[in-house]
Amino acid sequence: MAAQNGQDGGFPVDPLHQFEITTLVPLNIGGIDASFTNSSLWMVLTVFAVTFLTVFAVRGRNMVPGRMQSIAEMSYEFVANMVRDNAGNDGQRYFPFIFSLFMFILLANFLSMLPYSFTVTSHIIVTFALAALVFLGVTVIGFAKHGLGFLRLFVPSGVPAVILPLVVAIEVISYLSRPLSLSVRLFANMLAGHITLKVFAGFVIALSSAGVAGIFGAVLPLAMIVAITALEFLVCALQAYVFAVLTCMYLGDALHPGH
Amino acid sequence: MPENAQNEIVIGQDNLGLQSEVQIPEAGHEGGFPPFNTETFEAQLVWLVITFGILYYLMSKVALPRIANVIEERRDRIADDLDQAGQFKAQTEDAIQSYETALAEARAKAHAIAQETRDRLSAETDLHREKLENELDKKIADAETRIAATKEAALAHVRGVATDVASSIVTQLLGEDADKAAVEKAVDAKLG
Numbered sequence: 001m002a003a004q005n006g007q008d009g010g011f012p013v014d015p016l017h018q019f020e021i022t023t024l025v026p027l028n029i030g031g032i033d034a035s036f037t038n039s040s041l042w043m044v045l046t047v048f049a050v051t052f053l054t055v056f057a058v059r060g061r062n063m064v065p066g067r068m069q070s071i072a073e074m075s076y077e078f079v080a081n082m083v084r085d086n087a088g089n090d091g092q093r094y095f096p097f098i099f100s101l102f103m104f105i106l107l108a109n110f111l112s113m114l115p116y117s118f119t120v121t122s123h124i125i126v127t128f129a130l131a132a133l134v135f136l137g138v139t140v141i142g143f144a145k146h147g148l149g150f151l152r153l154f155v156p157s158g159v160p161a162v163i164l165p166l167v168v169a170i171e172v173i174s175y176l177s178r179p180l181s182l183s184v185r186l187f188a189n190m191l192a193g194h195i196t197l198k199v200f201a202g203f204v205i206a207l208s209s210a211g212v213a214g215i216f217g218a219v220l221p222l223a224m225i226v227a228i229t230a231l232e233f234l235v236c237a238l239q240a241y242v243f244a245v246l247t248c249m250y251l252g253d254a255l256h257p258g259h
Numbered sequence: 260m261p262e263n264a265q266n267e268i269v270i271g272q273d274n275l276g277l278q279s280e281v282q283i284p285e286a287g288h289e290g291g292f293p294p295f296n297t298e299t300f301e302a303q304l305v306w307l308v309i310t311f312g313i314l315y316y317l318m319s320k321v322a323l324p325r326i327a328n329v330i331e332e333r334r335d336r337i338a339d340d341l342d343q344a345g346q347f348k349a350q351t352e353d354a355i356q357s358y359e360t361a362l363a364e365a366r367a368k369a370h371a372i373a374q375e376t377r378d379r380l381s382a383e384t385d386l387h388r389e390k391l392e393n394e395l396d397k398k399i400a401d402a403e404t405r406i407a408a409t410k411e412a413a414l415a416h417v418r419g420v421a422t423d424v425a426s427s428i429v430t431q432l433l434g435e436d437a438d439k440a441a442v443e444k445a446v447d448a449k450l451g
Binding site: 016019020021023032033034035036037039040043044046047050051054055058061062063065069072073076077095096097099100103104122123124125126129130187191 | 292293294295296299300301302303304305306307309310311313314315317318319321322323325326327328329330332333336
């Protein structure tokens with residue numbers, strides 16, 4: 001399709017083509033579209049990658065860990081510390097969920113850096129589903145633990161009565177916008193990063209097809225691709241971390257409202 | 260490409276907020292801006308639930324208990340080893356302590372033995388010397404007695420000789436035998 005577009009005289013590559021979902025195996029179970037798509041494929045590969053890192057790599061249960069086992073243990077302790085620091089000790093119950101969430105997003109992001117791969121987290125429905133799961137889970141935990149006392153979360157202590165309604169309104173709005181900000185942050189970062197990479201790659205192709213001078217000119221966007229690729233790896237890890245750490249903080253709010 | 264143009268319009272209507280991003284591609288593509296293509300939502304959600312569910316199950320039932328177990332075991336092992344090392348250290352210190360005590364004892368004992376030996380030897384020497392001195396004193400005394408006796412004897416002889424000499428001189432001079440008693444008297448007077 002990219003080649004076709006080039007012949008049309010437009011931009012040589014379509015930056016959005018990589019986000020298209022193509023059905024690999026059409027499936028329809030009980031009226032629900034469960035087609036196995038390229039997105040499904042990369043979700044499955046993500047699960048495989050995480051499982052490889054955390055189950056397969058630790059199969060030896062070595063007292064002195066090897067490289068892969070070290071990665072698994074470091075991930076474990078990293079997330080465990082994150083949960084302890086942000087959600088407190090009673091947040092440890094939800095550690096497996098946060099670990100799964102962090103590893104799923106991290107590995108999905110990293111796998112998306114492979115050429116010709118698909119970016120699972122570049123689709124708002126995926127990130128929104130994860131964020132909604134976090135939001136609903138946290139809200140349910142909050143009410144289950146504290147009943148209506150959970151509503152104290154929206155009433156900060158030490159605020160003058162005059163501006164209290166305003167503060168409460170702001171708190172409620174910020175609480176309700178959590179799933180949106182959580183999902184859009186991840187989705188937009190992954191989308192924008194991959195579009196940027198593709199656009200610069202398009203520049204390289206466009207310039208290098210414009211003769212000798214163009215080939216020399218293409219060095220600049222090529223160097224940019226290299227730099228942005230490095231930046232993208234940072235963003236991949238950072239966004240997974242941000243998603244997980246915010247989940248921990250929301251969980252901390254639900255477990256200890258009114259602080 | 261009339262189809263493409265149509266797609267562009269559809270995108271514009273679907274995603275008011277993201278028009279600028281969506282307009283980056285000049286050429287069109289089926290289904291509009293892919294992340295907002297609601298037709299794919301169902302399948303994505305279904306597979307997200309399946310994959311994330313499996314992942315959560317694997318993590319909570321297999322991976323995390325296993326890793327926790329490994330880390331716990333290592334922590335226990337390190338604590339045990341440290342304990343053991345502490346015990347060994349205490350044992351070493353005990354050994355050093357007892358060694359030093361033994362060394363000090365041995366040293367004191369050696370000192371005592373040396374002192375005793377020295378005392379014994381000096382006592383023996385003293386005894387020996389005293390005995391020798393006594394013997395020597397006795398010998399000196401004997402010798403002195405003997406010298407005195409000899410001297411006395413010698414002196415007694417001197418009187419006899421002097422008397423004899425005086426008698427014979429008197430005999431020679433006078434031509435007659437001298438009065439023995441008078442000579443003796445004269446010699447005794449001279450010898451005083």
